Amino acid sequence: MSDLEAVLARTEVNLESSLETLFDLVRVPSISTDPAHAADCRKAAQLLADYLARLGFAASVRDTIGHPMVVAHHEGASPDCPHFLFYGHYDVQPVDPLQLWTHPPFEPAIREAANGAKIITGRGTCDDKAQLLTFIEAVRAYKEVRGNLPIRLTVIFEGEEECGSPSAKPFLEANKEELKADYVLVCDTGMWNEDTPSICAGLRGLVGEEIKIFAASHDLHSGGYGGIAANPLHIIGRIVAGLHDDNGRVTLPGFYDGVEETPADLKAVWDGLERGMPHILDRVGLSIPVGEKNRSMLELNWARPTAEVNGISGGYAGEGFKTVIPAEATAKVSFRLVHKQDPIKIRESFRAYVRSKVPADCRVEFVEHGAAPAVQMPFDAPILDKTKQALLGEWSNPAIVTGGGGSIPIVGDFRTILGMDALLVGWGQADDRGHSPNEKYNLSSFQKGTRAWVRIIDAISTP
């Protein structure tokens, strides 16, 4: 057995205890958007710091303006080992609507899916607790087999990925020296399919905005004030309806400034991928793409910006009916950004647009929920090739280089503040339901993902 194979084999020996660690972590409802779960976020951070300390890291939980960061350091086997910063996040999405969960979200277990596959169920399994653990368990196997690591390693786990990472910038600014490494490694993305890994070369940015429209001084009876008094739900309706034109383009002035056309060859590759796969909307029960015309859904997801309303509330939402004109109403709106779109300009453009729709006797308040630019990785970085080679050891299909539809705001900050590019690989599957009820992670993703990290660490350990 080669030395690498011994490390790979060790991950299998460790599986049971690796899952125990994962379950302990998933049991903590570390919902970062909900202040009621602040203590749970800290608990998850402490649990990870303690675990890293047991593996030989110098690990600590570090306060921020929001939820704490976990920072840990480990020396390499020799002083000239390459130095990597591994990033993950321990916070998770809210779980509502809770009644749609088949199993309690914070009681993880191995279960059998309808297709017979073994899955790990629970909120945060796929996003991002099991994913980050595949890397840590690869590190653990190295330590247990060799007693050291072939790379120098800094680990950072944040607790605000799901709420726009407000603490990331100040924390990175304040700890530049400590966190600087050669390259960032991230495990928060997915595979192309179960047999084909994927390396993500771009990540969309994100701007989150909450608008509260205030009209009358109190809720009104629609029999007395209907057709007379401003209705904040009508105002929100007009704001929402005007965000897109009939061709699916976002109407905000300047919105497409900095958006680059996808290179023709890449577009051709993506078009080919899309033709060779089942219709993307099939798996969610839909069939008609709603976005910009004449673009593949892969391009829309990987290289085009969006505006989406994530929530509206106002007026009577209970059983039955109430003929009320509410005094206020709220909408949450988010924008996914690509390339060089400026999140601050887009926020300003959106706010100006909203203000233009609010009558003079009403009032609007804005609440900011994060603003991060997109990140685009260079396609010719040597680490990309090394990683592709390493992945060929675990899956026979070659890895596909893609864009990423989602956003990891801190990855933009790594680039902006610390000058580091990031390698994004992950083992999530299309049906993992990352932000939805019944989130899961395939047991095979956990096992093969851990092994893949062993291979990647080996491949990138030589300069």
Next chain:
Amino acid sequence: MSDLEAVLARTEVNLESSLETLFDLVRVPSISTDPAHAADCRKAAQLLADYLARLGFAASVRDTIGHPMVVAHHEGASPDCPHFLFYGHYDVQPVDPLQLWTHPPFEPAIREAANGAKIITGRGTCDDKAQLLTFIEAVRAYKEVRGNLPIRLTVIFEGEEECGSPSAKPFLEANKEELKADYVLVCDTGMWNEDTPSICAGLRGLVGEEIKIFAASHDLHSGGYGGIAANPLHIIGRIVAGLHDDNGRVTLPGFYDGVEETPADLKAVWDGLERGMPHILDRVGLSIPVGEKNRSMLELNWARPTAEVNGISGGYAGEGFKTVIPAEATAKVSFRLVHKQDPIKIRESFRAYVRSKVPADCRVEFVEHGAAPAVQMPFDAPILDKTKQALLGEWSNPAIVTGGGGSIPIVGDFRTILGMDALLVGWGQADDRGHSPNEKYNLSSFQKGTRAWVRIIDAISTP
């Protein structure tokens, strides 16, 4: 002391016990739109039936397909007394948002308002529990002073006024003979101001519709499906935004069929009233009317139809942010109808409009929440004159004849099914907050309203 004055004086002697009866009734949270309060609705009905029985009525609580009706009969002093049907409703509006209430909604008390006036606080005081009791307490005073009533009386109290009166039609159909009288009396409206009573000659109809839009099979991550998958909140936004044109008119095809122009002389009276009063929107913190252009707010409220969105919910509404594309979203929409608008045709037109806005891969479900036509009273009915004269005894300002912005669906059914016209007088004030937090009823409305009913009963007791 004349015989009438003895009855009037009796209402003052009775005040304390009248208020006890009212408080007992307000303490019952008879919220008809919420199935959780079904038992409370029955309790309120039983309480009223018991009280009427103690006053000498043959009273009973009668089952319906929904909340029960109270029906009670009392003979007149002689067989040729005119026969009236008095109508009120014991159900109340929901109380949310509860945190805006200064006093618990179901713990009624006499309190002092900011202007020094004595007010009765609690949900349902103004709409309609104290109002209906002013009539019953007038009846009680007659009984206690004379031992009989100068009119023959049937009383009906329903428990579904706030949820569209679904049981009214079948109940009236099934009990036509029993409920038929010469005229209906209703106490569920307001005064022009504290010194000027008002008689309502028209009531708008009401169509309530709930629409549920279903898109993806589950909530989606906006990073994965934004700009690709249909967002039901966008669909609802477009539906809401398209309901009105830039001139405040409702866009539904056929919506204005059956709407009559206000006669020029009446319009002139109403315009004069509006010029002589503070700006209607002042009292709710607004200043710009939103409805049809070039019409007074009084005309908009009394003689024009409306479309109002009463609630929207969908996506994430909690603290913070969640980048979700919800699988479904809901809107509650109501229409106030005037003159001969056909509620069924308007419902159909709205549903066709909504369907036209829903993409082929999404689905819409409709939930019906009542449909009632408007009612218009004849301006030359002798009972109108008698009532005006009677009211002059209680207030020195002559009563104003108005339209009514609100809707009392069952009053339409009295006309359609039982062939009866209705006299609508009430003692509510503009600041009573009928469907809002901190509902109240002026103690003076309760006292003078009871006395006014004594006078009206006297005036209409002769054919």
